[in-house]
Amino acid sequence: MRKYLIVGNWKMNATHLETIQMVQKLSYRLDVSDHQRVEVVVCPPFTALRSAQTVIEADHLQIMLGAQNVDWHESGAFTGEISPEMVAKLSVRFVIVGHSERRGLFGETDDVVNKKLTAVLAAGMTPILCVGETELERDSDTAGEIVGRQVREGIAGVEPDTVASIVVAYEPVWAIGTGRTASADDAGSMCTFVREQVREVSGDAADAVRVLYGGSVNPGNVAGLMAKKDIDGGLVGGASLDPDTFASVIRYWM
Ligand code: PEP
Numbered sequence: 661m662r663k664y665l666i667v668g669n670w671k672m673n674a675t676h677l678e679t680i681q682m683v684q685k686l687s688y689r690l691d692v693s694d695h696q697r698v699e700v701v702v703c704p705p706f707t708a709l710r711s712a713q714t715v716i717e718a719d720h721l722q723i724m725l726g727a728q729n730v731d732w733h734e735s736g737a738f739t740g741e742i743s744p745e746m747v748a749k750l751s752v753r754f755v756i757v758g759h760s761e762r763r764g765l766f767g768e769t770d771d772v773v774n775k776k777l778t779a780v781l782a783a784g785m786t787p788i789l790c791v792g793e794t795e796l797e798r799d800s801d802t803a804g805e806i807v808g809r810q811v812r813e814g815i816a817g818v819e820p821d822t823v824a825s826i827v828v829a830y831e832p833v834w835a836i837g838t839g840r841t842a843s844a845d846d847a848g849s850m851c852t853f854v855r856e857q858v859r860e861v862s863g864d865a866a867d868a869v870r871v872l873y874g875g876s877v878n879p880g881n882v883a884g885l886m887a888k889k890d891i892d893g894g895l896v897g898g899a900s901l902d903p904d905t906f907a908s909v910i911r912y913w914m
Contacts, residue, residue, distance in 0.1 A: 662870050663892075664698040665698070665870050665893035666699070666700055666701070666896060667702075667788060667829075667872065667896065668703060668900025669874075670704050670728075670897075671705075672705060674705065675707070677711070683704075683715050683716065683721065684719070685903035686903040687723055688903075689903060689907035690722075697913070700723050700724065701724045701754050702726065703754070706728075709750045713751045717751065725752045725753060726752060726753065726754035726756060727742075727752045727755045727756070728756050729742075729757070730742055730747055730757075730779065730780060731744075732772070747785070752785060756829075757777050757790065758770075758814060759790045770814060771813070773810075773813070773814050774813055774817070777815065777818070778817065781826070786827060788827040788828075788895065789815070789826060789827070790828075790829045791810035791811055791828060791854065792807060792832045792874075792875070793834075798832065803850070808853070812857055815861055815862065818862070820862040820864075820865040823865040823866075824862075824868035828854050828858065828869060828872070829872040829874045830851050830872070831873070831874035831895060834875075835875025836875050838876060839876050840876060841876045841877065841881050842873070844884035845888075847885055870892040872893045873885050874896065874897070876898070876899075879899070879905060879908035879912075894909065
């Protein structure tokens with residue numbers, strides 16, 4: 661049984677003070693039954709992780725913490741970078757790797773993404789491996805080729821038992837931050853395809869992997885997406901910044 665997982669990616673938004681308020685407000689809007697159905701993760705910027713950890717632990721909140729990125733080295737002369745251990749020590753449980761903004765704006769290759777995913781696992785956290793095609797790739801019918809390669813190379817070299825614990829987020833680049841969502845049918849079949857790609861590399865571990873959809877998820881479209889058999893949750897950007905809206909996404913079945 662795969663438990664639903666909804667992850668808020670706040671990107672470069674929210675100071676540490678705003679983060680405290682956002683985490684508290686979100687927690688007020690969720691109840692025990694929400695947490696029984698759905699695991700809820702927020703990924704604030706690095707500078708707010710410590711404050712978020714403090715409020716989550718002090719108030720015994722069930723919201724979990726994620727980081728948006730890490731470097732793959734353990735330590736050393738990498739000015740401006742953050743190691744997996746540094747975030748793990750802040751009770752961070754999940755780390756987004758290979759988000760399309762990191763691939764597109766910061767030149768992250770599949771090899772870099774694979775190193776990050778491996779380093780996140782080694783530090784005892786769960787990677788959320790992001791994959792997805794651009795509009796150009798979609799229009800030239802290469803979405804399957806691109807996404808398949810990103811999945812296979814992302815998890816290359818990882819033991820199948822370990823692969824079972826990871827999360828993959830299918831996020832078509834043309835749907836991120838644009839208000840354009842893949843139809844539930846298209847998103848569902850791409851998430852099925854993602855699972856089959858995992859199966860090619862890691863066998864039956866694929867059945868345990870949680871596959872999320874991301875790309876302009878909002879309270880109006882979330883239920884249709886979550887109804888698809890291979891969609892196990894969502895990676896949510898813009899709609900996760902407002903606690904009311906994010907809570908409505910999390911309570912998608914109501
Ligand atoms: C994202 O940043 O991963 C994302 C899906 O953003 P949005 O929901 O704003 O499209």
